[in-house]
Amino acid sequence: MAPTRPLSPHLGIYRWQLTMTLSILHRATGIALAVGTILVVAALLALAAGPDPYAKVRAFCASPFGLFLLFGWTWSLCFHLCNGIRHLGWDAGWGFEIPRAYLTGWIVVIASLLLTIAIWTCVAMRGGAL
Amino acid sequence: MNATEFQTPLKRALGLGSAKSGTHHFIVQRVTAVALVPLVLWIVYFALRVALADYAQARALVHEPLNAVLLLAFVTALFWHAQLGLQVVIEDYVHTPWLEITAQLAVKILCVLGALASALAIVQIAVR
DSSP states (O other): OOOOSOOOOOTTTSOOOHHHHHHHHHHHHHHHHHHHHHHHHHHHHHHHHOHHHHHHHHHHHHSHHHHHHHHHHHHHHHHHHHHHHHHHHHHTTOOOSHHHHHHHHHHHHHHHHHHHHHHHHHHHTTTTTO | OOGGGGSOHHHHHTOOTTTTSTTHHHHHHHHHHHHHHHHHHHHHHHHHHHHTSOHHHHHHHHHSHHHHHHHHHHHHHHHHHHHHHHHHHHHHHOOOHHHHHHHHHHHHHHHHHHHHHHHHHHHHHHHO
16 A cells, blocks of 8 residues: 655655765675675685686686676676775765765766776786786 | 663674674775775786786786785675675565565575686785
């Protein structure tokens, strides 16, 4: 039954804001990265098990779906890292002013994209940039 | 009169709120986050080196004591932080009691298994 009392404004009411987007993306990337730990475990176990299991994991990573996942996880990691540092700033009481929250938000967006591009440039150059 | 004066010293020392754990979860989440900042930067560098190596070279990289220790530190902080984060997500969105308890247990068990399996693999490669 739909309540007749007034409800507090929710997602359908609020105008889009950068800060709310980054907030939910922090959760989403965190969940995605938790799923990504499966690959970390699989790669380590395969490396310990022998060349054949390891080759299977590498083949999965090199497949189109594997590359898609790896690229998504790379950006998720870069975003969660950058926005996590932003959160640690807030925990220390720094950066709550609204202009500063937006400035650091855009820095997180740009830095996470640049880091992702830098990592995949390294991969594309076969480590030439390392 | 301050309301806290009604509490006995023991009650104040134990003042841990309804969750009975006080700020412990919050603090451990931040401690693992701080640890993961340098560890993630290192693991990206390390993963790129492993990605460009063949099987024997990859094993040799993990075999190096410093790398093995940093890998162990990384997977420990990683699975600990993941469990704490997923716990909060479940607390916020899953409100069916049996489902919430099942999900929380599953997350805890999977994170511990993931950490143990990773640690075993790292140690196996490190000691051989």
